[in-house]
Amino acid sequence: MTALEFQLIAKDRDSAARLGRITTPHGRIATPAFMPVGTQATVKAMTREELKEVKSQIILANTYHLYLRPGHELIGRLGGLHEFMCWDGPILTDSGGFQVFSLGELCKIREEGVTFQSHLDGSRHFISPEVSIAIQEALGSDIMMCFDECPPSSAEFGYVKKSMEMTTRWAVRCRDAMRRDDQALFGIVQGGRFDELRKESVCRLRDIGFDGYALGGLSVGEEKGVMYGVMETCEPFLPEERPRYVMGIGTPEDLVEAVYRGYDMFDCVMPTRNARNGMLFTSEGTLNIKNARYAEDRSPIDPECDCYVCRNYSRAYLRHLYRAGEILASRFNTYHNLHYYLNLMEQSREAIAEGRFNAFRKEFYNKREANR
């Protein structure tokens, strides 16, 4: 598999943090990297130009959603996802495994695959590892994800063990189903909160061999300590020369902690969804732009931020836009939040490159503490 190259550029002295570079057919990605989520072939509220302005290097799209609408075959006929959505950078597609988890009762999971009902019209469908890969190949993403099962954090050992073993078998089927050689495939580590299952999952995936390795089944309701613990458990067993992706995280703190523990790629709906719900990220913590105390606040969202929104607009105006239900509120809030996340990653990379990630991490927390 040569569709993806990973170069390890530097390792932090005092932590597991690492600086790297991924090369895909659609460009390079400096890691650690945050990947904005564009489930339905759009990062909600953002144009391509805006995504570039905030320095998005790679974005996500979702197999499940695009299969249902507009249909992966249609996207394939139109030249693939890059051409369809007019994004010429790298794209990672999630396999649809997470939807099996989040759609709950609409799904039935068996060894062959998952039968489910569309959340759009109730129609019945079937996705297996082979189908998921076929969809992702039609979409033409740079990085495909294995089709996996993502159990809730409350799942007990016996269930998680069986689930992880099935996910591992599915991983083999995914790899065997690949027909194209210009796409990379990442395996997904499962095993819930159980260290021995996580270890086993990592080792078995490593034996199969993937272009990169992802931790799945995190940020699904478990305690922070469990999440960080799983990262620590898996890290020593992950091949150093391959990118490591923690799926679905997280808060800014989660990202800093994951980088600290040696992970390279992250994605989360938090900056985009929460933006649309009025929650903004700043160097001093979060703020809810809906709150009455910003009614006459002339300051920018984050005094330390140099994004387009912070350079031009006041909290008072953004609060007004939100309350008035104006579409610009979603756009500005999303723009700022993505800028914050992507900037946090850029700063992390600089810190690692300069061998001061620990100090960076400490300062990150100090600023928050000072303004509580």
Add this chain to the structure above:
RNA sequence: GGAGGGGUUCCCGAGUGGCCAAAGGGAACAGACUGUAAAUCUGUCGUCGGACGACUUCGGAGGUUCGAAUCCUCCCCCCUCCA
């Protein structure tokens, strides 16, 4: 001038003798959101008190009744139609 309809808690609006501090919606205030069924969802929303409760409310004033937003009398205001 005549006929009819109506004034309800910040707004709109249900309620027409007790189960009404009063449905529902909006606004307001606060919270949640982690591989997006999300520009979504939850809570509070007369005053005071932890809960139970107490007190003050349904245009105004009086009255009937054990009990009134609901019935009666007068007054004030608004709307529609006719002249």
